[in-house]
Amino acid sequence: MIGKAHTYKRDHINTDEIIPARYLNMDQEKDLALHAMEDIDKDFLNNVSEGDFIVAGEDFGCGSSREHAVWSLRGAGIRAVIADSFARIFYRNCLNNGFLAIESKGVADKISTKDEVEIDLKNGLLKNHTKNEEYEFIPLPDFAKKMLDAGGLLNYIIKNK
Amino acid sequence: MGSTITEKILAKHSGRKKVVPGDLVNAEIDVIMCHDVTTTPAIDMLEERSIDKVCDPKKIVVMPDHFIPNKDIKSAEMVAKIRRWVKKHNIENFYDLGRHGVCHALLPEQGHVTPGKTIICGDSHTSTHGALGAFSTGVGSTDLAAAIATGELWFKVPETILFNLTGKLPFGVYSKDIILYIINRIGVDGALYKSMEFKGSVIDELTIESRMTICNMAIEAGGKAGLINPDQKTIDYVKSRTNDEFELFSSDEDAKYEKVYDIDVSKLEPIVAFPSLPSNGKKVSKITENITVDQAYLGSCTNGRIEDLRVAAQILKGKKIASETRMIVVPATTEIWKQANKEGLLDIFMDAGATVSTPTCGACLGGHMGILAAGEKCISSTNRNFIGRMGSPKSEVYLGSPATVAASAIEGKITDPRKYLLVT
């Protein structure tokens, strides 16, 4: 899959920033999407097109366990988050939703905003078409792949019942 | 090679003799705690897939806490949905308004936490309950839904980092200062994906409540869980709250740790974490600038328990809070509220010029009941000081112990609490 990058050269972007608590009285993706990232990037929604990626530094998604963070990003059109590393609950929430979270050291420095990036899941490669570079990423665990294929944890459980 | 308490509990709950870090296990879950914000989506997910059952209603404990008393129509609808769900599935452990409280304070108080259990909740501070020797971790709504339906959940067995705390905790320094110190030392991702185990003579001497404050904030270092091996204090606390039987698990002497930190607390000082990360801790004596505070907040699952209110009341007794500062006190549960009232603590707070709220998460997460305006600063006994955590993205949150919050309220600026503790 190919998408445009939105890069945040920062570590510890937390779920309070991704979707502030004042919007947690809602849980539909389309409603949450309207407020995704608004406290740190006012133009986020205007700049994102369907199928884009977020690129960030270490420990992306730390803090609150709110799955609303994943939903708000997906609702806004984001197809995957690529980061140096992820906070544990956010990473779980991504996989459980069948949403891609890709870990690759140093990506926030290598991929710039607007770069066109291809995620090659089969070969474990990130291909930066704009800069003509390739980066490896940490392969998804088998279990995670199965969950992604099924479209998330609940569908996986139903399928394997 | 021995095992850690984390490995032992996960092994037992996944029907294995032994597990090691990295193993993927499907563990039986003993307690599924449900609050308003993350449970409503979980209910929807199950209903959308026509999964109309819960694994075992007795395992499920439900308490709306984040936006209660309902802050607006949307949150009222959320809790209404939860009420219907609770009724439909005959869930008896439901703490509705009047018996309510912040989930992590309420769960152990009402006897739902016993050593050796596995506990999950759609909330990151679920690590709190490891203070009683349980494996307790925060998850999202999908995990919550899966556990509600199946009574099980997948885990990767984490490595464990051991914090061995020795020495004598100085006067005026509390467990909140210890954990702020640790997070400052290892960073907000210093324990990413790891289990944090706390032991040593300092832990032995702490009350169960103070231990909870430490485990509560394990997540602020990225930890999956925070655990303390159970001792006589644990057993006494649990037995005073439930007749349920339980099994004690403890780490073996030769357990394998990813890392061991030996920390002598004897020279520790009160710590204040500056915006906007819990790891930005500074010793209070090293703060040279004048940091005026518009709001002082005493409450939350970290420091809203009775011993926290007692310390703050001791400092505030007979004093007035600064004229430019407002103080909000939020006892974490109904029982704590009543106890504080009985002891006259609420009067002390009100006489000092503070206001006392009903238990709620409220302003801790910037929900309601004490939101900060742009440019405002708050000294808070809570656990997180991220950008916008308690209101406007242009406001600032400083984290400290209940004593630091109380002393700062009096002076209207961030203040070393020790001088107020000396005069009795």
Ligand code: SF4
């Ligand atoms: S008191 Fe604050 S940290 Fe604790 S559960 Fe409530 S919102 Fe979360």
